[in-house]
Amino acid sequence: xxxxxxxxxxxxxxxxxxxxxxxxxxxxxxxxxxxxxxxxxxxxxxxxxxxxxxxxxxxxxxxxxxxxxxxxxxxxxxxxxxxxxxxxxxxxxxxxxxxxxxxxxxxxxxxxxxxxxxxxxxxxxxxxxxxxxxxxxxxxxxxxxxxxxxxxxxxxxxxxxxxxxxxxxxxxxxxxxxxxxxxxxxxxxxxxxxxxxxxxxxxxxxxxxxxxxxxxxxxxxxxxxxxxxxxxxxxxxxxxxxxxxxxxxxxxxxxxxxxxxxxxxxxxxxxxxxxxxxxxxxxxxxxxxxxxxxxxxxxxxxxxxxxxxxxxxxxxxxxxxxxxxxxx
Numbered sequence: 001x002x003x004x005x006x007x008x009x010x011x012x013x014x015x016x017x018x019x020x021x022x023x024x025x026x027x028x029x030x031x032x033x034x035x036x037x038x039x040x041x042x043x044x045x046x047x048x049x050x051x052x053x054x055x056x057x058x059x060x061x062x063x064x065x066x067x068x069x070x071x072x073x074x075x076x077x078x079x080x081x082x083x084x085x086x087x088x089x090x091x092x093x094x095x096x097x098x099x100x101x102x103x104x105x106x107x108x109x110x111x112x113x114x115x116x117x118x119x120x121x122x123x124x125x126x127x128x129x130x131x132x133x134x135x136x137x138x139x140x141x142x143x144x145x146x147x148x149x150x151x152x153x154x155x156x157x158x159x160x161x162x163x164x165x166x167x168x169x170x171x172x173x174x175x176x177x178x179x180x181x182x183x184x185x186x187x188x189x190x191x192x193x194x195x196x197x198x199x200x201x202x203x204x205x206x207x208x209x210x211x212x213x214x215x216x217x218x219x220x221x222x223x224x225x226x227x228x229x230x231x232x233x234x235x236x237x238x239x240x241x242x243x244x245x246x247x248x249x250x251x252x253x254x255x256x257x258x259x260x261x262x263x264x265x266x267x268x269x270x271x272x273x274x275x276x277x278x279x280x281x282x283x284x285x286x287x288x289x290x291x292x293x294x295x296x297x298x299x300x301x302x303x304x305x306x307x308x309x310x311x312x313x314x315x316x317x318x319x320x321x322x323x324x325x326x327x328x
Contacts, residue, residue, distance in 0.1 A: 001014040001046030002014070002292075004270055004271070006171055007170040007171055007197035008196075009149075009168055010170035010171065011170075013273055014046050014047050014273075015291045016262065016273070016275070016288060017047065017051060017275035018276070019051050019275040019276060019278075020056070020065060021052070021053070021061060022278065023056075024056050025060070029220075032064065035279050038281050039068040041284055043072070043075055045285070045288045047288060048075055048077055049273070050078055051201070051275045052081075052112075054080065054087045055088070057087065058088060062108055063112075065078070065112060069113070069114070070113065077118045078114065079120075079173075079199075080120060081120075081122070081153060082122065083095070085100070095129075096134040097126075097129050098133055098136065098137035101138060102140075115146070116148060118148045119149045120141065120151070124154055124327065127327070131163050132166050135167050136166060138150050149170035151170055151172060151199070152173070154175070154325050154326060156187060156328035157186050157189075157328070159328050160190050160196065161190065168195075169194065172191050172197070173199040173200075174187065174199075174201070175316060176198065176265065176268075177205050177261060178209060178246060178261050178307065179230070179239065179312035180202070180205070187326060192269075197271045198272045200273065203262055203274035203275070204258045204261050204262065206225055208230070208239060209258055209261045211243050211244075211246075211247050211257040211258070214240070216231060228318075229315045229318070238310075241310050242312065253293065255289075255293050258276070258290070259289060259290040260293070262274055267295055
């Protein structure tokens with residue numbers, strides 16, 4: 001697996017990481033044995049940059065990774081995220097006060113069965129707490145050796161600058177894909193100016209860009225995507241046309257739509273590290289092959305044309321959750 005440095009000061013990580021949320025959260029009921037096998041195979045492939053959060057489960061995903069890393073913690077670059085009281089996602093449960101930060105990290109360290117977290121993110125900005133106060137507490141954890149690097153998730157350019165002034169940020173984690181490019185205009189330039197790497201979550205559109213979803217009914221009961229506007233009503237059909245266009249281009253390269261989507265992200269800059277999530281070994285291996293897929297200038301021009309003609313239809317989240325995106 002090819003590697004990239006995460007930000008100008010951060011660790012060297014694989015060009016493709018692994019988002020672990022779906023192994024415990026959001027997308028139906030996963031098979032834990034298959035998830036553990038996927039984590040094992042990820043290490044075989046050199047995909048050792050693993051992403052989790054206290055809220056995934058909640059807590060179960062961190063516990064799963066703690067089991068998977070037992071006896072080989074040094075082989076993994078481990079990232080987790082904190083922000084939610086009792087791990088429950090929702091604006092009313094945001095708590096990024098210094099006291100909450102310290103309490104949350106102690107819980108994560110215990111569940112992950114480790115002495116230190118490689119990369120700690122604030123999962124969402126808490127509007128009740130100045131980001132300087134939150135970063136001060138996180139920076140203290142770096143000084144104590146409990147955390148090695150710091151990051152933020154889904155914040156805007158002003159918040160990036162304010163936080164970075166307290167302690168250098170290594171990574172910004174935000175949604176970025178063929179159907180979500182909103183950060184390119186204002187957020188990404190500031191991250192690059194400050195030497196902050198971009199970790200792209202949902203790089204294949206929460207599975208939509210794989211081309212395997214044909215109908216809303218393909219989503220299992222309890223799957224969070226049933227509540228997302230892009231998967232509903234007329235939006236679903238409109239977004240299928242985008243996937244079909246990408247699939248045609250991918251087919252001309254002997255690749256799958258998800259591989260083309262990941263290769264496109266990798267082409268956006270050496271500071272971009274996608275973390276596609278999966279719970280299955282076969283999907284992991286398919287994603288890994290994207291690191292070797294080369295899109296030439298003609299391919300990239302064609303993708304630009306596709307995105308201009310077929311932009312994503314529908315909002316990323318419901319109105320309440322959208323308020324916490326690109327937060328400043």
